[in-house]
Amino acid sequence: MMAAPAAPSRTAEAEALGAALPALLVASDQLAATVALGGHGRRRAGLGDAFWQYRPAQPADPARMIDWRRSARGDQTFVREREAETAQTVMLWIDRSRAMAFTGAPSRPPKAERAALLGLALGALMLRAGERVGLMAEGGAGADPAAARRAAPRSGRAQLLRLAEAGDAPDPAEYGAPAPAGLAAHGQAVLISDFLGPFAPVAALLEQAAAQGVRGALVQILDPAEEDLPFAGRTIFESMGGAMRHETRSAADLRALYGDRLAARRAELDLAARRAGFVVTTHRTDAPAAQVLLWLWRMLDGAR
Amino acid sequence: MLVLGPIGFLAPVVLWGLLALPVLWWLLRAVPPAPVRRRFPGVALMLGLADRDAETARTPWWLLLLRLGALGLAILGFAGPVLDPEARLPGRDPVLYVLEGSWTDARDWGARTERLAALLEGSARAGQPASVVVLTDPPVAGSPLFQAAAEAQGRVAGLRPNPWLPADAAAWARTLEGRFETVWFVSGIDWPGRAETLEALAARGPVRLIGGNAPLIALAPAVFAEGRIALGAQSLPPSGVPAEVVARGPDPNGTERDLARIALAFDAEGAASAELDLPPEIRNRIARFAVSGVQSAAAVSLGDDSLRRRKVALLSGAATGDETLELLAPLHYLRQALAPSADLLDGALLESLAARPDVVILADVARLGEAEAEALGAWVEGGGLLVRFAGPRLARSDAGRAEADPLLPVRLREGGRSVGGAMSWGEPRALAPFAEGTPFAGLAIPAEVTVSAQVLAQPDPDLPARTIAALADGTPLVTRAALGEGQVVLYHVTANAEWSTLPLSGLFVQMLERLAVSLRSARPDAAELEGTLWTPVQVLDAFGRPGDAGRLAAVDGARLGAALAMGETARDLPPGIYASGERRIALNVVGEETALRPARWPVGTTVEEIAIPPERGLKGIALALALGLVALDALASLALGGRLRGAVAAQFGGVLLGGALLGGALLIGPSASRAQDSADAYAIRATPGFVLAHVLTGDAEVDAITARGLEGLGRVLERRTSIEPGPPVGVDLERDPIDFFTILYWPVTVDAPLPSAEAYARLGRYLRAGGMIVFDTRDDDLAAGGVATPEQARLRALAAPLDIPPLEPVPEDHVLTRTFYLLSDFPGRHPRTTVWVEAAPPEADRAEGVPFRTLNDGVTPVVIGGGDWAGAWAVDDLGMPILPVGRGPAGERQREFAYRFGVNLVMHVLTGNYKSDQVHVPALLERLGQ
Numbered sequence A: 001m002m003a004a005p006a007a008p009s010r011t012a013e014a015e016a017l018g019a020a021l022p023a024l025l026v027a028s029d030q031l032a033a034t035v036a037l038g039g040h041g042r043r044r045a046g047l048g049d050a051f052w053q054y055r056p057a058q059p060a061d062p063a064r065m066i067d068w069r070r071s072a073r074g075d076q077t078f079v080r081e082r083e084a085e086t087a088q089t090v091m092l093w094i095d096r097s098r099a100m101a102f103t104g105a106p107s108r109p110p111k112a113e114r115a116a117l118l119g120l121a122l123g124a125l126m127l128r129a130g131e132r133v134g135l136m137a138e139g140g141a142g143a144d145p146a147a148a149r150r151a152a153p154r155s156g157r158a159q160l161l162r163l164a165e166a167g168d169a170p171d172p173a174e175y176g177a178p179a180p181a182g183l184a185a186h187g188q189a190v191l192i193s194d195f196l197g198p199f200a201p202v203a204a205l206l207e208q209a210a211a212q213g214v215r216g217a218l219v220q221i222l223d224p225a226e227e228d229l230p231f232a233g234r235t236i237f238e239s240m241g242g243a244m245r246h247e248t249r250s251a252a253d254l255r256a257l258y259g260d261r262l263a264a265r266r267a268e269l270d271l272a273a274r275r276a277g278f279v280v281t282t283h284r285t286d287a288p289a290a291q292v293l294l295w296l297w298r299m300l301d302g303a304r
Numbered sequence B: 001m002l003v004l005g006p007i008g009f010l011a012p013v014v015l016w017g018l019l020a021l022p023v024l025w026w027l028l029r030a031v032p033p034a035p036v037r038r039r040f041p042g043v044a045l046m047l048g049l050a051d052r053d054a055e056t057a058r059t060p061w062w063l064l065l066l067r068l069g070a071l072g073l074a075i076l077g078f079a080g081p082v083l084d085p086e087a088r089l090p091g092r093d094p095v096l097y098v099l100e101g102s103w104t105d106a107r108d109w110g111a112r113t114e115r116l117a118a119l120l121e122g123s124a125r126a127g128q129p130a131s132v133v134v135l136t137d138p139p140v141a142g143s144p145l146f147q148a149a150a151e152a153q154g155r156v157a158g159l160r161p162n163p164w165l166p167a168d169a170a171a172w173a174r175t176l177e178g179r180f181e182t183v184w185f186v187s188g189i190d191w192p193g194r195a196e197t198l199e200a201l202a203a204r205g206p207v208r209l210i211g212g213n214a215p216l217i218a219l220a221p222a223v224f225a226e227g228r229i230a231l232g233a234q235s236l237p238p239s240g241v242p243a244e245v246v247a248r249g250p251d252p253n254g255t256e257r258d259l260a261r262i263a264l265a266f267d268a269e270g271a272a273s274a275e276l277d278l279p280p281e282i283r284n285r286i287a288r289f290a291v292s293g294v295q296s297a298a299a300v301s302l303g304d305d306s307l308r309r310r311k312v313a314l315l316s317g318a319a320t321g322d323e324t325l326e327l328l329a330p331l332h333y334l335r336q337a338l339a340p341s342a343d344l345l346d347g348a349l350l351e352s353l354a355a356r357p358d359v360v361i362l363a364d365v366a367r368l369g370e371a372e373a374e375a376l377g378a379w380v381e382g383g384g385l386l387v388r389f390a391g392p393r394l395a396r397s398d399a400g401r402a403e404a405d406p407l408l409p410v411r412l413r414e415g416g417r418s419v420g421g422a423m424s425w426g427e428p429r430a431l432a433p434f435a436e437g438t439p440f441a442g443l444a445i446p447a448e449v450t451v452s453a454q455v456l457a458q459p460d461p462d463l464p465a466r467t468i469a470a471l472a473d474g475t476p477l478v479t480r481a482a483l484g485e486g487q488v489v490l491y492h493v494t495a496n497a498e499w500s501t502l503p504l505s506g507l508f509v510q511m512l513e514r515l516a517v518s519l520r521s522a523r524p525d526a527a528e529l530e531g532t533l534w535t536p537v538q539v540l541d542a543f544g545r546p547g548d549a550g551r552l553a554a555v556d557g558a559r560l561g562a563a564l565a566m567g568e569t570a571r572d573l574p575p576g577i578y579a580s581g582e583r584r585i586a587l588n589v590v591g592e593e594t595a596l597r598p599a600r601w602p603v604g605t606t607v608e609e610i611a612i613p614p615e616r617g618l619k620g621i622a623l624a625l626a627l628g629l630v631a632l633d634a635l636a637s638l639a640l641g642g643r644l645r646g647a648v649a650a651q652f653g654g655v656l657l658g659g660a661l662l663g664g665a666l667l668i669g670p671s672a673s674r675a676q677d678s679a680d681a682y683a684i685r686a687t688p689g690f691v692l693a694h695v696l697t698g699d700a701e702v703d704a705i706t707a708r709g710l711e712g713l714g715r716v717l718e719r720r721t722s723i724e725p726g727p728p729v730g731v732d733l734e735r736d737p738i739d740f741f742t743i744l745y746w747p748v749t750v751d752a753p754l755p756s757a758e759a760y761a762r763l764g765r766y767l768r769a770g771g772m773i774v775f776d777t778r779d780d781d782l783a784a785g786g787v788a789t790p791e792q793a794r795l796r797a798l799a800a801p802l803d804i805p806p807l808e809p810v811p812e813d814h815v816l817t818r819t820f821y822l823l824s825d826f827p828g829r830h831p832r833t834t835v836w837v838e839a840a841p842p843e844a845d846r847a848e849g850v851p852f853r854t855l856n857d858g859v860t861p862v863v864i865g866g867g868d869w870a871g872a873w874a875v876d877d878l879g880m881p882i883l884p885v886g887r888g889p890a891g892e893r894q895r896e897f898a899y900r901f902g903v904n905l906v907m908h909v910l911t912g913n914y915k916s917d918q919v920h921v922p923a924l925l926e927r928l929g930q
Helices: A010-033 A111-128 A158-166 A200-212 A224-228 A251-276 A289-303 B012-030 B061-078 B103-126 B149-156 B169-174 B194-202 B332-338 B349-354 B370-381 B392-396 B506-514 B557-564 B619-640 B646-686 B700-720 B757-768 B790-799 B869-873 B888-911 B918-927
Strands: A051-056 A078-082 A089-094 A132-136 A149-154 A188-193 A215-222 A235-238 A245-248 A278-284 B002-004 B007-009 B036-039 B081-083 B095-099 B129-134 B181-186 B207-211 B216-219 B223-225 B228-236 B243-250 B256-264 B271-276 B288-291 B300-302 B310-316 B342-345 B359-363 B385-389 B467-470 B476-483 B486-491 B533-540 B546-548 B576-580 B583-587 B607-609 B691-695 B726-731 B743-747 B772-776 B807-809 B836-838 B862-865
Touching: A010 A111, A010 A289, A089 A111, A089 A149, A111 A132, A111 A158, A111 A188, A111 A215, A111 A289, A132 A158, A149 A158, A188 A200, A188 A289, A200 A251, A215 A224, A215 A251, A215 A289, A224 A251, A245 A251, A251 A278, A278 A289, B007 B012, B012 B061, B061 B619, B095 B103, B103 B129, B103 B149, B103 B181, B103 B216, B129 B149, B169 B194, B181 B194, B194 B207, B216 B288, B228 B243, B228 B256, B243 B271, B256 B271, B300 B533, B300 B583, B310 B332, B310 B349, B332 B342, B332 B506, B349 B359, B349 B370, B370 B385, B370 B476, B370 B486, B533 B557, B557 B583, B691 B700, B700 B726, B700 B743, B700 B869, B700 B888, B743 B888, B757 B772, B772 B790, B772 B869, B790 B862, B869 B888
Parallel strands: A089 A132, A089 A188, A188 A215, A215 A278, A235 B036, B095 B129, B095 B181, B181 B207, B207 B607, B310 B342, B310 B359, B359 B385, B385 B486, B691 B726, B691 B743, B743 B772, B772 B862
Antiparallel strands: A051 A078, A132 A149, A235 A245, B002 B007, B007 B081, B216 B228, B223 B228, B228 B271, B243 B256, B243 B288, B288 B300, B467 B476, B476 B486, B533 B546, B533 B576, B576 B583, B807 B836, B836 B862
16 A cells, blocks of 8 residues: 555654554564575685585695595595685665555555565565675665665674564655665675665665675566556656656556657666666565565575 | 417427527537546557548538427427317407306306306307306496406406306396307306396307206205204206215204214115204204315205294293193194194293293283292293283282282283173274284284283383284284393283284284294295395305405395395395394295206207316426437437447446335335245244243233243153154234144233234134133232232233133132042142032032043133142253242141142143043042042
8 A cells, every 4th residue: 555654643653663564564574484504605615615626735734624524535635625614795775765665556565665674574585694784775866975874784593583674664755766876885785675766876875786796686676457447548657755746638548658768768777777786676566575686686696 | 378270288388489490500519519528548658640520520411400409399398288189169249258147156156267268268269259257246237348368367267156047147238239159157047037147148149158057956945843853955057976864953062063963875866865864962063064075055055033932931821730721721823823833841930941941921920939030030031031911810910910010011900901891881892903113024914813801001101112013993902022131021911812813813823923932944935024124144155155244235024035035146135145134044046846847949049068178288298208318319429429328328227227226125025025024034943843932021020930830841741651742832812823822821911901802803813713811810829808909909810801701710620620630629839729610510420439520521721820820830051940839847747738829720721621531430430540
């Protein structure tokens, strides 16, 4: 449903938080459980728990590094190397702007709800895999550059709760834009939004990500109504905050033109993402969330 | 009204609204349908997109047409379109609308004026001058007749029919000049001068006749004959519908009521008659007869003296039982004269006065006792009429000699005189003509009336004023004086033919009538009323409604008499009640000799139906169509605006359908099914097997104890016998069916309400079908020999409507004593109770050596006693007795016997007379120790 973006009273907020968070956490956990945890080592020797290889001991190797059990089988001494498992920083941006509160039908969740679910499930997966997960803040005109992150990247199970809390606050802006300073260098970034708003902030972020060696994924969440424009007749379309409006005499005639615009936006997004080494997918809120989560996991895993 | 072809408009002004339609067209085109506002994030991508087609901003032409059509239809509808409006007269000649306006029109006056108004409306539209004339009240000849139809319209509402026929219509019609058309509302009844009027009107232009065919019912004056009231009526045209005649009059309190009703059935010729037999008290009160449901003077017949009979007390001075010849009896001629028209009272004066007579006649009574004179004086002063006749006794007595006797109008001279006799000096004297102003004025005096002897009045100064009849020589013959509110009249001759021949002539009767001593039943004719003046006291209007006569002038009796036969009423002789002194004559528009004749019109004349030809109003249809178009428009607008989608429409339809179905189900379903449910539940509860039932008395304590008692008895039955009753069931006699039970325990309480007739019907059916009711008055501790306790009295009231056979106390050999236990008495909480059961047939005999009679039939339908058995049986949930019985072990034994009686009772109900069968005799004999 179209949640009112206005901040409710503190108590009500707390109550809503307390009520929604566990449900959201449970849902995200359930969603995360559908994805089988695969290996996520760094494919090279390093600090870690998993066995990587035995290699002949070099003179520089300290004696305690020698795997005596393996070495005892032959004359050569071996060193047991473990796979490097450097924890990586994954920054999430979950669009909480007003536009995300839209749903085209009561049977479908608002885009924001789906985005939060997806983000938290991904966060849960990443945390479980030992990554550090943080939440980027909104950028845009009025945003505070200092508060580029809603939640600093940390690892551990408790971080999930912080993510959920931090991600619950809505963004009063019409359309969301990620804060450019929120990225962690050489980390990963996942941006979940409808990408219907101004494209420049997104393009800027992607450019910066490319510069900082950050890669990741973009998930465009769209309501089916936003793709199909199932309206007819004389209509005044208003943005969710009412700031923008467009009047048409026949909404049905607008469908094709709107479809063209949407396709153009996707192409734009695709191009910018590819340049920055990001992958893009579009998720409709009437499709199951597990599908896109699996895709995300595979893409991020592969990106490592 | 505007007329276009076959369609007229009642409110054509509204049609100007059609002019606004083009403006509306322009407005509707300019204003596109209202847009839908949608919150839609994708709007960011839409900015700058141009609509492909600029024309869609305008309302589509077909929607415009739809709306204009709806509005146009609404305007047409409100303009009041009618199909086939009232036909108009061609031409622009003035139109004379003629209403007969007599009582013959009254029955359908409303329809006439309605049609007249419609016609005037047409004239007003056509601009024809018009005039409305009521023939019974024609305008003054020569005055300007025609005016604008609109002005004539204003008069219609004030027109009223008059209760007389248009007698001088023809004369008035002949005074008319110029050319005009005539529309004549005819009554269908012939009246004098009708043909001439038609002729005169036809000379001025075409005449159009409009008439109704509602039957005119004319009620003839009621005639009193041979103790019955004969009613006659005519119907024109003959009507098969019977009419009901209502006799109305004041009740003893003075309120007008329906005193009697009688139906009149008309034969093929339209005549009907009926006879009404009423007691004199009611008959004398009848004020008028009226055909109920008909508003017409013709349907009302006022009652007058002809229906009334006065009570006349006759008293003679002659000793009763006189063996004189009857013809010489003082009262013989009076009786003969009065008997047909008055109720005569005989007997002592005081007794007669107690019967409140209207008139007291003393024939040759000279002296009255003091008490009698006083009572008579008081009665006269209270309004009575005392008529005295002279005679030998009065002549001899000294009554009124020296001083005036209040009961004699004049002082009398001693002795009287005799004329024409053997010793007299002259011829018997004839009567002088009656003077004007006397009651007898106008009566013709037969030549043979002579007076040969009379008593003479003292020539007092007021004698001439008191004389109302005199002999030819001026000697007073009849004198009269007022006394209080009444009057005293003295005939100076005898009431028999001894002194004069007056009693032998018809004049004698007429004079009595004039004095209102008698009221004659036959209709008086002109000659009889000659010389009298009659004042109307009540008049009828044409609708038959009585009204006050006001200040109408009195009419001459001769004229009134002449009008009576045919009901010839006129403006100065309206129908009503006319009074002259004490006498009343009713003048009705229908006289005894009136015969209704249908009006015959010249060949080729057609009489139009009075009812306005059916104008079919199209307003409803037009408005309904407009509404339908508006609904269509709403749907179309929704579709255009994108608000109407298949799902929404389906939902809407579903809601409507569902609502209708739900409404229907609510209307029909629940009550019937609920009643059915509860009846079923009750039947299931009542028939798990054998069930003991008791009647709910409404006394909660008694009901609870009874239920516990049956529970206790049930436990005993279950333990000791093969009967295993279910939980006892309380029965509400008004509500529950009792046919499921074999035994019904009925504790009698004093304040138990009597069951309704319906419940009694069920009880009767139950008893006839073999059910048993155990009545328990629970009061044997209080019953003392022969005196009924309140419960017993109540039992009698309760059981009275039931079909209960003859009863007897349980005989020693009754099967109830041995159905299970061998019992000799049947104690409950009270020992030694008498139990009554159906009496055995007297012919039952006892076999030799067998201790009981051969009674092989029937279970007693009722068992009546007062042992309070249920109280003795009652146990709580643990099986412990609730109420005490007796004292100590003896009490417990009594309780045991109470249970045994209960067991026997139930066994008796279930096995009937099985234990009466002879098969058991040996075993029983053995057990009885014989």
